[in-house]
Amino acid sequence: MLWFLASVFRHGNKRTMQAILAQSLNDYDPQSVEAAAQRYWSEQCAYEVKEDPARQKFFCLCMLPYPSGALHMGHVRNYTMGDVIARFQRMQGKNVLQPMGWDAFGLPAENAAIKHATAPASWTYANIGHMRDQLKALGYAIDWSREFATCQSDYYLHEQRMFVHLMKKGIAYRKHSVVNWDPVDQTVLANEQVIDGCGWRTGAPVEQREIPQWFLKISAYAQELLDGLDTLPGWPEAVKNMQRHWIGRSNGLKISFAVEGEAQSLTVFTTRPDTLMGVSFLALAAGHPLAQKAAVRDPRLAAFLAEIKRGGVSEAELEKQEKRGMAMGLYAIHPLSGEKLPLWVANFVLMGYGTGAVMAVPGHDERDFEFAARYGLPIKQVIAVAGEHYDSTRWQPWYADKSRPDMQVINSGELDGKDYAQAFEAVARLLEQRGMGARQIHYRLRDWGVSRQRYWGCPIPVIRCPHCGDVPVPEKDLPVLLPEDVAFSGVRSPLKTDPQWRLVSCPVCGSAAERETDTFDTFMESSWYYARYTSPGASTQVDARANYWLPVDQYIGGVEHAILHLLYFRFYHKLLRDMGLVHTDEPVTRLLCQGMVIAETFYRENKDCSKDWINPAKVDIQRDSKGRVVGAVLKSDGQPVKIGGIEKMSKSKNNGVDPQSMVARYGADAVRLFSMFAAPPEQSLEWSEAGIEGMARFLRRFWREVLAHAKQPALPQLEPDQLDAVQKSLRRQLHETIQKVGDDFGRRHAFNTAIAALMELFNAVNKLTDMSAQACAVRREVLETMVLMLNPVVPHVSHHLWQVLGHPESTLEDQPWPQVDQAALVRDQLKLAVQINGKLRATIEVSASAQQDEVEQTARRHPNIKAFLAGKTVRRVIVVHGKIVNIVVG
RNA sequence: GCCGGUGUGGCGGAAUGGUAGACGCGGCGGACUCAAAAUCCGCUGACAGCAAUGUCGUGUAGGUUCGAGUCCUAUCACCGGUACCA
Numbered sequence: 022m023l024w025f026l027a028s029v030f031r032h033g034n035k036r037t038m039q040a041i042l043a044q045s046l047n048d049y050d051p052q053s054v055e056a057a058a059q060r061y062w063s064e065q066c067a068y069e070v071k072e073d074p075a076r077q078k079f080f081c082l083c084m085l086p087y088p089s090g091a092l093h094m095g096h097v098r099n100y101t102m103g104d105v106i107a108r109f110q111r112m113q114g115k116n117v118l119q120p121m122g123w124d125a126f127g128l129p130a131e132n133a134a135i136k137h138a139t140a141p142a143s144w145t146y147a148n149i150g151h152m153r154d155q156l157k158a159l160g161y162a163i164d165w166s167r168e169f170a171t172c173q174s175d176y177y178l179h180e181q182r183m184f185v186h187l188m189k190k191g192i193a194y195r196k197h198s199v200v201n202w203d204p205v206d207q208t209v210l211a212n213e214q215v216i217d218g219c220g221w222r223t224g225a226p227v228e229q230r231e232i233p234q235w236f237l238k239i240s241a242y243a244q245e246l247l248d249g250l251d252t253l254p255g256w257p258e259a260v261k262n263m264q265r266h267w268i269g270r271s272n273g274l275k276i277s278f279a280v281e282g283e284a285q286s287l288t289v290f291t292t293r294p295d296t297l298m299g300v301s302f303l304a305l306a307a308g309h310p311l312a313q314k315a316a317v318r319d320p321r322l323a324a325f326l327a328e329i330k331r332g333g334v335s336e337a338e339l340e341k342q343e344k345r346g347m348a349m350g351l352y353a354i355h356p357l358s359g360e361k362l363p364l365w366v367a368n369f370v371l372m373g374y375g376t377g378a379v380m381a382v383p384g385h386d387e388r389d390f391e392f393a394a395r396y397g398l399p400i401k402q403v404i405a406v407a408g409e410h411y412d413s414t415r416w417q418p419w420y421a422d423k424s425r426p427d428m429q430v431i432n433s434g435e436l437d438g439k440d441y442a443q444a445f446e447a448v449a450r451l452l453e454q455r456g457m458g459a460r461q462i463h464y465r466l467r468d469w470g471v472s473r474q475r476y477w478g479c480p481i482p483v484i485r486c487p488h489c490g491d492v493p494v495p496e497k498d499l500p501v502l503l504p505e506d507v508a509f510s511g512v513r514s515p516l517k518t519d520p521q522w523r524l525v526s527c528p529v530c531g532s533a534a535e536r537e538t539d540t541f542d543t544f545m546e547s548s549w550y551y552a553r554y555t556s557p558g559a560s561t562q563v564d565a566r567a568n569y570w571l572p573v574d575q576y577i578g579g580v581e582h583a584i585l586h587l588l589y590f591r592f593y594h595k596l597l598r599d600m601g602l603v604h605t606d607e608p609v610t611r612l613l614c615q616g617m618v619i620a621e622t623f624y625r626e627n628k629d630c631s632k633d634w635i636n637p638a639k640v641d642i643q644r645d646s647k648g649r650v651v652g653a654v655l656k657s658d659g660q661p662v663k664i665g666g667i668e669k670m671s672k673s674k675n676n677g678v679d680p681q682s683m684v685a686r687y688g689a690d691a692v693r694l695f696s697m698f699a700a701p702p703e704q705s706l707e708w709s710e711a712g713i714e715g716m717a718r719f720l721r722r723f724w725r726e727v728l729a730h731a732k733q734p735a736l737p738q739l740e741p742d743q744l745d746a747v748q749k750s751l752r753r754q755l756h757e758t759i760q761k762v763g764d765d766f767g768r769r770h771a772f773n774t775a776i777a778a779l780m781e782l783f784n785a786v787n788k789l790t791d792m793s794a795q796a797c798a799v800r801r802e803v804l805e806t807m808v809l810m811l812n813p814v815v816p817h818v819s820h821h822l823w824q825v826l827g828h829p830e831s832t833l834e835d836q837p838w839p840q841v842d843q844a845a846l847v848r849d850q851l852k853l854a855v856q857i858n859g860k861l862r863a864t865i866e867v868s869a870s871a872q873q874d875e876v877e878q879t880a881r882r883h884p885n886i887k888a889f890l891a892g893k894t895v896r897r898v899i900v901v902h903g904k905i906v907n908i909v910v911g
Numbered sequence: 912g913c914c915g916g917u918g919u920g921g922c923g924g925a926a927u928g929g930u931a932g933a934c935g936c937g938g939c940g941g942a943c944u945c946a947a948a949a950u951c952c953g954c955u956g957a958c959a960g961c962a963a964u965g966u967c968g969u970g971u972a973g974g975u976u977c978g979a980g981u982c983c984u985a986u987c988a989c990c991g992g993u994a995c996c997a
Contacts, residue, residue: 087997128996200995211995259915263992266914336993340912373994388912466994473995542995581991583915588994616917617991644937649921669990698935699923703916705990707923711936719935722950774925777934784934854930859978861930885964899977905929909977 049724051688051717051817058820059160067834068162070118072569079115080570081107082551082609084578084586085122088148088170089129092155094618094670094708095579097680098696101814102615102772103577104161105697108813109766110574111162112838118570120554121156121163123149125172126478127543128211134477135511141477142505145172155681159689160817162834167557171546172477176553178500179562180545181482185493186600188483192238195491198373198470199308201333202230206512209474215333229330231308234472235481235539239592243268243464245606246591255611257703260583267584269465274449276380276458278303278353280311280364287311287353287364289380290463293423294452295444296382298433299403301393302363303353304346304381308372311364315349322347322366329368344369344392356457357434357448367392373467384413385420405431469589471542476514478540479503486527486534495528501536514538547586548593551576551608563602573609580614580703587612613770616705620676622665623653634675635662637710638682667707678708690815691717697772697814720818723783723811727804727822730797739798741845748799749845751785755803756845758782762810763838772814779810801826806839855880856907857889865906873900880906 062068072078083103086096100121107119123145130141137144149170156163169176187193201210205223209232214221239246247268250261273292280287287303305312307326316323325347332338346367353362369388370379383393383400393400400413406428409419419425423441430436430444439447452458472481480501482494494501504522507515516522516538527534549562555570556563578586594608623640624632635655640662643652653662670677683692695713700706744752758778765775786803789796805826812819812833823833848869853876855863863883867876877898880886886908893910900906 084997089997124997209995212993213996263915267992267994269914334995337912340993342912470994475995543997547997579991579997580916581997584992585994586997619990642937644921649938695935701924704924705917709923709936712923715935718950769927773923774934777925780934852930856930856978859929859976864930897977899929901929901978905978907929907977 049721049818051690051720052685054821055158055160055689055817058817059157061820061830062160062162065831066166068119069164069166070116072566073116074569076116077114078570079107079110079113079117079575080555080573081110081117081119081575082554082573082577083119083121084576084582085124085171085547085550086152087124087127087129088145088152090133090148090151092152092680094678094680094696094706096156097159097692098618098706099577099579099615100156100159100161101693101696102613102702102770103575104693104816105766105772105813106575106577106770107162108816108834109838111834112809112812112836113767114837117162118167118554119161119163120167121161121165122168122550122554123152123170123172124543124547124550125149125170126540126546128475128477130477131475131509131511134509140505140507141509142172145170145477158681158684159693162816167554169550169553169557171479171543171550172503174500174502176550177479177503177546179553180479180541180549181494181499181501182496183549183562183596183600184541185482185496185499187237187596188491188493192241192596193235193471194238195233195235197231198234198236199229199231199334200234200474202228204228208512210333212333212335215335215338218332218338226331227333229332229334232474234470235483235537236468236470237592239469239589240464240466242592242595243270243466244462245595246466246588249591249607253607253610253612256609257612257614260580260587260612260614263583264588267466267588271463271465273461273463274445274452274458275376275461276356276452278356278362278380281352281354281361283311283351285311287378288376289378290375290461291380292463293382293385294448294458295423295430295436295439295441296385296403297357297380297448298430298436299382299384299401300355300362300380301383301399301401302365302381304365304367304370304379304389304392305349306370306372306377307366307368309366309370309377311351311378312349312366315351315364319350322349326366329366339369339371342368344388344395346392346396356452356455363398365396374465375463387416387421390416390420401432403430403432404428469542469544469592471545472539473542474514474538475540476507476509476516477503478543479545480516481537481539481541483537484525484527484534485537486530486532488532489527489529489534491537492527492529492534498528503540514540516540544586544589548589549597551590552594552597552603561602563597567602568604571603572605572607575611575613576609577613577615580616583614613702615702616700617669618708619667619705620670620678620708622668622674622676623662624665625655625662632665634665634673636675637678637708669705670708678710683713687713687717688720688817690818691720694720694776694815698776699773701773702770719780719783720815722787723807724818724822726783726787727808727825730800730804731825731827733797736797736801737794739802740795741842744795744799747789747791748796751789751803752799752845753848754782754785755799755806756841759806759810759839760841760846763841766813775810776814779807782807809833809836809839812836851903853880853903854905855883855886856905857886858909859907862886862889876900876906880908 081103083099107117111117125145130145133144134141184193201215203210203220203223203225205225210220215227219226247270250264271292273290274294275288275290277286277288307329316326346365349364349366351364353364355362381389383389384402385404402411406419406425430439436444436447449460480503482499482501484492484494486492509515523536525534525536551573552563552567555567590608597603621637623635626632639656640653641656642650645651653664654660655662668674691713694716699712761778762775765771786800808819808822820833824830850866851869853865853867854861855865863885865879865883867879895908896911897909
């Protein structure tokens, strides 16, 4: 309201202002409507829920936010989807739990601490306070009594206890693995902190360095995680496919190669034993013990190993690197032919994956082919396909295709003539007999490294004793508290520099020992928070209440979490199950992955070619006479700015739109409505100020129509049998809409089309000018049902209008979802499209009961159809009931 | 590199093998107004035509089908993930 008045003041028209003030009692004012509804919900504790075995439960969960400082549109979109589903399910009569919490540990708090010289803890708590207020202003049906932040010790206590348990079970273990090392800051960098192989702050070239780290044995659950995907029909196929490929089950052979002059043989895994006779060398990772050993007496090799350790450790970076290698001067013996095979070190072989060594078959593997071509290593053809010519100077995809039914092994002695399966079998049997090989199922999935060399995380509850090794912190000493009141400079973790915290005595032998100073990966906290929501205040990790609420019925979050978070989350659930805490195999039955929120970018170029990004709120768009965008100018100076294209909302491109300012200007309901309307949930959503104005316009029109209708004197009972054709058709549209919206909200999650259908219905009811008693009764049915159907999306407006329509304030949340009146759906006339050879030529109207030939005859009688059929032979007529008639002519 | 996704009017999008462009935005025209804003009404894919209507049209090139935006093959562009951002 205020912004509106302010704009009137600017125009300086006193009379208009008075007119608006006089009207305002009837005008839609989001601020007051939303404040009143939110006050009511809060006073009534309307969304606090308890277990009720008599009622069907519905656990609606959104991915918990990282408290970065301010809510962004991605959050709004995510939580509005959850809220629509939660409110809709409640109207289906379910006992709905929708909780909220904070994923409060993590790297950004440390970066903010460096930048603003604050402690990560106080920065985080301040952000949580602010973002909670912002969330509350959006009117979500959240049970706030269950809220927690993962950095609270009564949360991470249970994580530490669980870790101790997993250590004892052998699921948690320590091994060496490679990290990004910044040699200047003497610190470990996250992958995102490595830019073009250099540290983001120091600019120094990053090195790969091996350090001891804690791991969870997710690989022991690989098969179960893979099989479990088949039990999740409510998950998107894309997510399940990505997880299947990530787990990467493959069937192959583990083969031992004796190495000349070495006692220890070399083991490789291959899925292509059929190409064994085509092996021309073996490639080893730089970190392989044999490579390390060889480097000791070969300075050139040592230099090469050091060289390929430069750069970061991310897979994307490693895979895009040029393939390089160096001969080690050692030879392995081919297990069948006895041939000498050179050993090479190669940068494309990773120590952390498989055995750290591969057998190279340049003739039938594209990467080996390129490597062999580059270093002049032999390329042997051992697979042939009839009709295809093999050319060892040019790679062709069929060389590596084991699935071709016409492929056969050649140049391989007794294996010749066999297909893939036969050759696999023969090689497996031969090697098994000689004790040089074994069949193996291999998974691409690697164990989960949970150690982070950082301060702002959950301390790993381990004491390192020089005599007893790694000793778990005894139960009575848990939690190991993270000191929160620290000075954080950035480079060294305060845990490492604080001797008081670090130095302890060993709980086993009592001698001087040190705490583990690493903290957990923050995926640890986000892997079990869903379960904690079910058991607020429990002294154990979860209690019996978990088995009322779990599994989660609907989980909603960004598609960027499709693999890592969602796989760890499923894994953790199985760990909780194996501890007897939960009783299902999977944590979530239905999953919805939402797309990003994107916006136009604008910039001006500086003299040095750098760009100043300008926020869309400060820019005016210019259009030509047809409405096409032709340019943009900065509002403040009227001078042109460049349009940079549509990108994900981000700080770096300055194209973020602040939800709070949108709520202040248009109201939470308009913001909610636009986020649900502008795109289907799983696709990206482009923010548009004009679009949200359209939503506010719709709400104002709806508001006015309901208020005008409510002023009518007492209405008669609706008599469906006495309606005229127009009234009947509107009522049919209403019930078709009830059917569609129910399906769109409940099953399809197509919020955008549900809203479009409601707008269409509203346009139709607006066109009904008939003020007869029965027309008013139909109008009332439409408007009242619309308030109910809009409630999940715009609950504040609905809360108010429900009362305007004469209902007590208390009843809307639990009002049953409107029922479809099947009788109202019946049509007596159907509109059909008539095609000739698949092209639309006419539309006809026929009785709903018309038989096939009657429909066909009506179609043939249509003048346009007659004209098209003149002089042609009808070959076939296809009649699809209620849809089309297709006449095929020759 | 690999895995997954997306591509439709001026724009966001709709169409679950059956009338391509619902709904919203923008634009154009009209009503109201001294005027403007707001509001209301109408039109709005391109081309040809007075019109009826016709031709073309869903990234590109093929294919399956009575019928393809939708299914298949190839290809291009963009987006997400790629194990230490969350």
